[in-house]
Amino acid sequence: MKVWKYGDNINTDMLFPGKYVYTCSTPEEIKPHLLEDLDSSFAKNVKEGDIIFAGKNFGCGSSREQPVVGLKAVGIKAVVAESFARIFYRSSINQGLLLIECPEAVKKYSEGDKVFLDFENGKISISNQTYSFPRLPKEILAIRDAGGLLPYTRKKLQNKK
Amino acid sequence: MNGTFAEKILAKYSGEKEVVPGQIVTVKPDHLLTHDNTAPIIQKITSELDKYGIFSKSLPIIALDHVIPAASEKIANNHKIIREFVKKHKIKHFFDVGFGICHQIMLERGLARPGKIILGSDSHTCSYGAVGAFSSGIDRTEAAALMLTGETWLKVPLSIKMILNGELQPVVSAKDLILHIIGDVSASGANYCSVEFHGDINQFPVDDRFTIANMGVEMGAKNAFFPTDNVTEKYLKSIGVSKSQYHPVNADKGAIYYKELEYDLSKIEPVVAMPHSVDNVKKITEVEGVEIQQFLIGTCTNGRLSDFKVAAEILRDKKIQPNVRLLILPSSRQVYIGTLKKGFIEIFIKAGGIILPPGCGPCLGAHQGVLAPQERCLSTSNRNFKGRMGCKDAEIYLASPATVAASAIYGEITDPRKEV
Numbered sequence: 001m002k003v004w005k006y007g008d009n010i011n012t013d014m015l016f017p018g019k020y021v022y023t024c025s026t027p028e029e030i031k032p033h034l035l036e037d038l039d040s041s042f043a044k045n046v047k048e049g050d051i052i053f054a055g056k057n058f059g060c061g062s063s064r065e066q067p068v069v070g071l072k073a074v075g076i077k078a079v080v081a082e083s084f085a086r087i088f089y090r091s092s093i094n095q096g097l098l099l100i101e102c103p104e105a106v107k108k109y110s111e112g113d114k115v116f117l118d119f120e121n122g123k124i125s126i127s128n129q130t131y132s133f134p135r136l137p138k139e140i141l142a143i144r145d146a147g148g149l150l151p152y153t154r155k156k157l158q159n160k161k
Numbered sequence: 162m163n164g165t166f167a168e169k170i171l172a173k174y175s176g177e178k179e180v181v182p183g184q185i186v187t188v189k190p191d192h193l194l195t196h197d198n199t200a201p202i203i204q205k206i207t208s209e210l211d212k213y214g215i216f217s218k219s220l221p222i223i224a225l226d227h228v229i230p231a232a233s234e235k236i237a238n239n240h241k242i243i244r245e246f247v248k249k250h251k252i253k254h255f256f257d258v259g260f261g262i263c264h265q266i267m268l269e270r271g272l273a274r275p276g277k278i279i280l281g282s283d284s285h286t287c288s289y290g291a292v293g294a295f296s297s298g299i300d301r302t303e304a305a306a307l308m309l310t311g312e313t314w315l316k317v318p319l320s321i322k323m324i325l326n327g328e329l330q331p332v333v334s335a336k337d338l339i340l341h342i343i344g345d346v347s348a349s350g351a352n353y354c355s356v357e358f359h360g361d362i363n364q365f366p367v368d369d370r371f372t373i374a375n376m377g378v379e380m381g382a383k384n385a386f387f388p389t390d391n392v393t394e395k396y397l398k399s400i401g402v403s404k405s406q407y408h409p410v411n412a413d414k415g416a417i418y419y420k421e422l423e424y425d426l427s428k429i430e431p432v433v434a435m436p437h438s439v440d441n442v443k444k445i446t447e448v449e450g451v452e453i454q455q456f457l458i459g460t461c462t463n464g465r466l467s468d469f470k471v472a473a474e475i476l477r478d479k480k481i482q483p484n485v486r487l488l489i490l491p492s493s494r495q496v497y498i499g500t501l502k503k504g505f506i507e508i509f510i511k512a513g514g515i516i517l518p519p520g521c522g523p524c525l526g527a528h529q530g531v532l533a534p535q536e537r538c539l540s541t542s543n544r545n546f547k548g549r550m551g552c553k554d555a556e557i558y559l560a561s562p563a564t565v566a567a568s569a570i571y572g573e574i575t576d577p578r579k580e581v
Binding site: 068 | 198209233281286298302305348353383525549
């Protein structure tokens with residue numbers, strides 16, 4: 001497992017350039033351009049189970065879901081950041097990408113540190129130091145547990161019938 | 162209940178007596194805005210649309226604006242898919258290529274109104290707080306779910322009150338003000354918050370309020386809001402929306418805000434947001450002389466008649482530098498006609514400008530006006546992220562229409578107070 005570390009205000013253009021927004025929608029179309037203008041080594045080398053650490057306001061900018069769809073598709077286990085921008089945060093709930101807001105963990109982490117995640121109990125450990133992060137409200141967990149917003153919506157529509 | 166705007170409107174729409182920040186509520190928005198991204202949205206739910214149909218024909222508002230006229234076969238096909246969807250499901254509000262930018266259409270056609278909730282799969286959906294609506298951006302997947310169910314969850318946000326005191330100096334504009342504010346609070350300074358503007362807001366016509374609310378998301382805001390007042394009413398009346406056709410929601414006097422910030426408008430100066438972040442704001446006097454190759458006046462942020470009036474007065478009988486490009490991007494057909502009638506278009510063309518069709522293309526590097534490596538663009542748009550105008554090795558600077566127009570004459574960042 002590799003940890004990819006980035007700074008503050010990583011915006012949606014860095015995560016997925018705007019010039020591809022209306023030509024790339026499927027995970028396969030998105031993957032090669034992920035983080036293209038931020039870190040050209042990311043798309044080539046990212047592996048399933050990798051984690052991203054970032055600073056404040058991760059995902060700020062556009063209402064662009066390709067970064068979320070792409071990060072989920074390449075198997076990013078979680079994004080740990082000091083804070084997230086709200087559209088990106090909502091979008092991650094909708095796609096089932098796990099986000100962890102934990103400034104202490106981000107500040108503590110340095111390259112090579114071992115990282116252990118325990119979602120159920122809201123804990124993250126960095127080199128034997130454990131931090132807590134807030135759990136999602138139950139209304140939101142229901143979306144996550146259904147596998148994302150569309151599976152959740154399908155279930156809701158079926159139950160209504 | 163002594164509520165902020167966000168608390169009051171979310172209580173109203175969720176059927177609760179009162180709500181508190183942090184609470185999750187379910188709401189049925191009045192409208193769902195989508196644009197060129199409607200094609201990938203409906204493709205997510207093709208079988209569900211066949212089985213259950215669309216929630217309501219009047220819920221979606223669809224405008225083709227992002228890559229217009231189509232730049233490739235793929236885009237052309239996307240547009241075609243959207244037109245077929247509109248026809249099949251008898252969508253009431255559809256604006257084909259040429260009507261303009263979705264946000265401007267919402268404003269000038271009176272679709273955005275006081276006391277409404279509007280969600281849209283575009284981050285600048287927050288603009289409609291200019292006319293007293295609660296509006297916010299969502300992603301494509303959520304837009305797809307809304308097409309089917311007509312409802313979604315929202316977290317009641319904390320509210321920030323920004324009190325604007327005094328008057329702006331001549332030449333200093335609403336764009337300078339909002340850039341100044343974003344520079345002050347930072348790109349994450351209003352994250353998850355509802356931002357309300359109070360104080361001496363009477364000096365700001367709806368056009369200016371739209372510029373300010375449009376950029377709310379650039380400080381992380383969920384929504385940005387101007388209370389409904391006589392300025393709002395006058396504007397709505399001018400476009401044929403009478404008082405009986407909307408129900409304003411305003412904050413209570415005793416509302417509790419998470420933060421209150423005051424700004425002395427008389428002290429605001431022309432500013433520029435430097436690459437590559439909207440909150441990297443500098444006074445123009447600190448950055449004069451930076452060479453620029455491309456100038457852009459327009460977009461949903463500053464592409465209205467009042468913006469072009471300011472630019473035309475500066476560019477009248479002037480020529481831009483021969484080695485630069487000036488792009489003029491009206492935000493809608495209606496605005497375009499207005500600029501033609503006033504003679505502004507002729508002024509821009511004679512000065513050396515290029516008129517683009519009303520849409521979004523250059524702002525996000527999707528179509529027209531793409532930059533080359535090491536080039537710089539001075540733009541009235543709302544975002545200057547690295548790579549945004551199609552090239553990661555180019556630089557984007559943001560400023561007011563007056564600053565961009567004055568700078569185009571000299572080919573470098575120029576204080577507009579010298580030209581007016």
